Amino acid sequence: xxxxxxxxxxxxxxxxxxxxxxxxxxxxxxxxxxxxxxxxxxxxxxxxxxxxxxxxxxxxxxxxxxxxxxxxxxxxxxxxxxxxxxxxxxxxxxxxxxxxxxxxxxxxxxxxxxxxxxxxxxxxxxxxxxxxxxxxxxxxxxxxxxxxxxxxxxxxxx
Ligand code: SF4
Numbered sequence: 001x002x003x004x005x006x007x008x009x010x011x012x013x014x015x016x017x018x019x020x021x022x023x024x025x026x027x028x029x030x031x032x033x034x035x036x037x038x039x040x041x042x043x044x045x046x047x048x049x050x051x052x053x054x055x056x057x058x059x060x061x062x063x064x065x066x067x068x069x070x071x072x073x074x075x076x077x078x079x080x081x082x083x084x085x086x087x088x089x090x091x092x093x094x095x096x097x098x099x100x101x102x103x104x105x106x107x108x109x110x111x112x113x114x115x116x117x118x119x120x121x122x123x124x125x126x127x128x129x130x131x132x133x134x135x136x137x138x139x140x141x142x143x144x145x146x147x148x149x150x151x152x153x154x155x156x157x158x
Contacts, residue, residue, distance in 0.1 A: 007132070011122055019118035020132065022111070023084040031071035032064070032090075039063040052088040052096055061095060068093040085111055116143045120154065 008016055032050045040046035040063060049060045068074055074092055081091035081099055085107060088096055112133060119129045126144070130137040148154050 007124060007128055011124075015122055019122060019124075020115055021084065022114035022118055023080055025084075026073040026076040026080055028073050028076075030073050030077075031067050036063075036067050039066060050090045052090050061090070064090050065093045082107060083111065113143055113147050116140055117147050117151070117154070120144060 032046070035043040035046055040049070040060070045056075045060065046064075046067075049056045049064045068077070068091075071077065078092035080086075081094065082103075085103065086096060087100070090096070091099070112135075115133060116129055119132065120126070124132075126140050127137055130140045133140070144154065
């Protein structure tokens with residue numbers, strides 16, 4: 001049994017998902033949500049490009065980039081792409097591979113702190129948080145100490 005299976009039985013619907021993915025995608029009129037028939041022959045091809053499907057030809061990325069450049073959500077989407085550290089989809093004019101080159105360690109730690117805080121606030125035990133995030137328990141306790149320096153509302157670790 002996976003740790004997700006155990007914990008899903010105990011948490012409200014979607015709570016685990018949002019704890020593990022603490023950054024929501026940009027809301028609003030995304031240009032990629034409408035088929036750009038001038039650039040993509042079919043909506044499916046456009047969708048596949050933005051979904052980051054591995055079979056998409058390189059030539060489709062400049063087309064997707066052009067769609068992003070005209071998108072009103074471009075700046076928010078760029079922040080989301082960095083914060084969420086999404087590893088699959090095409091976002092804000094970049095493939096996941098391109099974004100990965102600019103990732104900083106601080107972003108990884110910031111995301112993990114959000115995950116740890118969200119799970120801890122849901123009363124998930126530190127041992128389970130460690131398993132979900134594939135880290136050892138002492139590192140999760142260290143994360144909680146760091147978070148607590150900024151957030152006095154977190155209860156002490158059991
Ligand atoms: S910037 Fe690009 S990926 Fe992001 S919402 Fe707009 S069109 Fe979609």
